[in-house]
Amino acid sequence: MEYKTKQREILLDFFCKNEDVSFSAEQIYENLKSTGISQSAVYRNIRALEESGKVRKIAKAGSREAFYQYVDLDDCKGHLHMSCKKCGKTTHLEEKEAEILSKIFSKSNFEIDNDSTVIYGTCKDCENKK
Amino acid sequence: MEYKTKQREILLDFFCKNEDVSFSAEQIYENLKSTGISQSAVYRNIRALEESGKVRKIAKAGSREAFYQYVDLDDCKGHLHMSCKKCGKTTHLEEKEAEILSKIFSKSNFEIDNDSTVIYGTCKDCENKK
DNA sequence: CTAGTTGCAAAGAGTTTGCATGGCG
DNA sequence: CGCCATGCAAACTCTTTGCAACTAG
Numbered sequence: 001m002e003y004k005t006k007q008r009e010i011l012l013d014f015f016c017k018n019e020d021v022s023f024s025a026e027q028i029y030e031n032l033k034s035t036g037i038s039q040s041a042v043y044r045n046i047r048a049l050e051e052s053g054k055v056r057k058i059a060k061a062g063s064r065e066a067f068y069q070y071v072d073l074d075d076c077k078g079h080l081h082m083s084c085k086k087c088g089k090t091t092h093l094e095e096k097e098a099e100i101l102s103k104i105f106s107k108s109n110f111e112i113d114n115d116s117t118v119i120y121g122t123c124k125d126c127e128n129k130k
Numbered sequence: 131m132e133y134k135t136k137q138r139e140i141l142l143d144f145f146c147k148n149e150d151v152s153f154s155a156e157q158i159y160e161n162l163k164s165t166g167i168s169q170s171a172v173y174r175n176i177r178a179l180e181e182s183g184k185v186r187k188i189a190k191a192g193s194r195e196a197f198y199q200y201v202d203l204d205d206c207k208g209h210l211h212m213s214c215k216k217c218g219k220t221t222h223l224e225e226k227e228a229e230i231l232s233k234i235f236s237k238s239n240f241e242i243d244n245d246s247t248v249i250y251g252t253c254k255d256c257e258n259k260k
Numbered sequence: 261c262t263a264g265t266t267g268c269a270a271a272g273a274g275t276t277t278g279c280a281t282g283g284c285g
Numbered sequence: 286c287g288c289c290a291t292g293c294a295a296a297c298t299c300t301t302t303g304c305a306a307c308t309a310g
Contacts, residue, residue: 005284040292058189064274107227
């Protein structure tokens, strides 16, 4: 039902290599156009990845375009994600810490859903740069 | 520097009344056009609110438009918010719990920003209804 | 009065789509 | 071979902007 094309591999490959960063469609196209991929292939395949849940769409204040970030389902499912507001890098919380966190929320009568939640803040690298 | 206009009040009022819900610019315009507000005023004022941090821009998979959601700074500043995916009700975490949480993240080299973060999950009421 | 805001309509930009061509299985 | 994906360019739609009229302070 879905063919494995050169363009599809290129795009997926690009996302995998830049797991923590979010890109606009244009940035992705700029990065990949030397391979001969077209804009429409970029758009169509981003959308496909979005629909299959492998890529997440992100809006940024002041930007008209959307940004996209890879989400490795196998690696990440169930993990609580933290996204840096400065550089966009995403990491996830270790098992143990996540459990403590769940307990804290459950005390406040709330069951946290790790897959829907993204914690925003500042990562150490960006904190140090100041 | 910034004038208080009728249109601005109408928009802010609308957001306040629908704190937990996200709307597209068009949905907002549809809701408010009976007051005589124009589309451009809607867009311009959403953007202003976005820049001042009172409103957050959200992207949804499969939608070309952006969505916007209110963030109440006065009531909520510094508080970590929890939003129920079922009923949409929003509550916030008590001081003490929030502090523990901060420490957990800081251990993972991440400084959480309570004002930008919304925790998604299920509240007790909805959990019990099942 | 003066500077900021509004409405309107037109421009602009990002994204989607139709169609002929090409490629995967 | 049949069906799906690609490239190109045109179409589309959401958002921004220029301008003259208007308002808040």
